Amino acid sequence: MHISIPVLVLGNLLVYLQNGSIPDTVISLLLSSILALFLKTLSLKEEKKEIEALFRNIYRSPEKWIEQIEMNYNNSLLNYEIGQIINNHTNINDVLDSVVQVSEKRLNYDRGALFLADKEGIFLEFKAGFGYFERDKILLRKTRFHLKRPDSRGIFVVSFREKRPFLINDINNIEQDLSKRSLEFAKQLGSQSFICCPIMYENKSLGIIVADNIRSKRKLHQSDLSLYMGIASAIGMALKTAELFEDKEKQFQSTLRILASSIDARDPLTAGHSEKVTEYAVAICGLLDLDSDTTEMIRLAALFHDYGKIAIPDTILKKEGPLSSDEYLSIQSHAVKTREILEEISFEGIYRDVPIIAGSHHEKMDGSGYPGRLKGKDIPLGSRIIAVADYFEALTAKRHYRDPMIVDEAIAELRKASGNHLDKEIVDVFIPYIQTTLGSGSEKTVSA
Numbered sequence: 001m002h003i004s005i006p007v008l009v010l011g012n013l014l015v016y017l018q019n020g021s022i023p024d025t026v027i028s029l030l031l032s033s034i035l036a037l038f039l040k041t042l043s044l045k046e047e048k049k050e051i052e053a054l055f056r057n058i059y060r061s062p063e064k065w066i067e068q069i070e071m072n073y074n075n076s077l078l079n080y081e082i083g084q085i086i087n088n089h090t091n092i093n094d095v096l097d098s099v100v101q102v103s104e105k106r107l108n109y110d111r112g113a114l115f116l117a118d119k120e121g122i123f124l125e126f127k128a129g130f131g132y133f134e135r136d137k138i139l140l141r142k143t144r145f146h147l148k149r150p151d152s153r154g155i156f157v158v159s160f161r162e163k164r165p166f167l168i169n170d171i172n173n174i175e176q177d178l179s180k181r182s183l184e185f186a187k188q189l190g191s192q193s194f195i196c197c198p199i200m201y202e203n204k205s206l207g208i209i210v211a212d213n214i215r216s217k218r219k220l221h222q223s224d225l226s227l228y229m230g231i232a233s234a235i236g237m238a239l240k241t242a243e244l245f246e247d248k249e250k251q252f253q254s255t256l257r258i259l260a261s262s263i264d265a266r267d268p269l270t271a272g273h274s275e276k277v278t279e280y281a282v283a284i285c286g287l288l289d290l291d292s293d294t295t296e297m298i299r300l301a302a303l304f305h306d307y308g309k310i311a312i313p314d315t316i317l318k319k320e321g322p323l324s325s326d327e328y329l330s331i332q333s334h335a336v337k338t339r340e341i342l343e344e345i346s347f348e349g350i351y352r353d354v355p356i357i358a359g360s361h362h363e364k365m366d367g368s369g370y371p372g373r374l375k376g377k378d379i380p381l382g383s384r385i386i387a388v389a390d391y392f393e394a395l396t397a398k399r400h401y402r403d404p405m406i407v408d409e410a411i412a413e414l415r416k417a418s419g420n421h422l423d424k425e426i427v428d429v430f431i432p433y434i435q436t437t438l439g440s441g442s443e444k445t446v447s448a
């Protein structure tokens, strides 16, 4: 007789055993129980594995999510910060420094370097980097990559020349494609895998950026390359913007130099007065610990403070005898004329206040000055600084109507004018400076 014996474990029908006899049935029952137990143990093990895997995934997923969110967040911040660099930095070196700082903070790479082509476009030169040991930086600084050799096979040069990015996961795989020099360079830096992207602007290569992971050994992926290409393009724009600003600044400064020299051309005796006043004014800015933008603005205002004299007739400007009241008023009008002329020049940004500061250099602390009869702190700080510098320079320089005053006498005059005509705080820092730099002495003049 054949009996089918179901093997049930915990209510689950697993399998039917077939056998022919009653005594066999007992054996079969026993066997089926053993088999059922065995199968269930196996099943439990599998289930346990699955559950463990599930838990591992559940545990790992949030981690991965957080990692991804962090990466996205970092990349957004990176883009934002690079945007800020484009907007705020008008100097190429500032751009380079900022790009490196942002990259080091936001990118998950151990090392990064930026190379730019020189002005002639002949060499690729290291400009900035992060994560390198000092000995590596020395090597980077002294290594220049020739861009004009057609047979050059180095990745940096090829990336620059062919305007294409590279993701190299193992430098040994491309060993045969590299020149001996390139391979030696990579080995000296300990590079194994790296990414390299051209920095471009309007389809022209400006340089390259490279990154690698030498310590963390994190494998570089296509996503790293995509991110780095985005950064390279933003850097290209930042560099070009800074270059345009620098060119504009150079043009602006040369225009100003020409303008300034035209004042000196007017009267040889007062030639150099504006430069001297500028020198003193800048020194005072340093003594007062003013920031570089304010100092630069005051420097320009000092250079042009008497520009309005260009509109005063020679007969009055160079008159040796006493002036009539009309002539005196005419001379005084140079302050307003300075402001009016400078307002015609489009001073922007940090230079915006140059006309008002230059035009107010004859205001006095007690309100008896001109043209606005401004009082005390109503007079712009730059004008108060220029007033002190102008007063001292005028006393110690030769004029049409008198000889130069010696330094000690001029210092005594500064003290007399302090508080009523000149700002006491400025005079107080200026006198020790004069004594140190020019030296005091009863017979000493500034020009002696």
Ligand SMILES: [Fe+2]
Residues within 6 Å of the ligand: 305, 306, 334, 361, 362
């Ligand atoms: Fe003046």
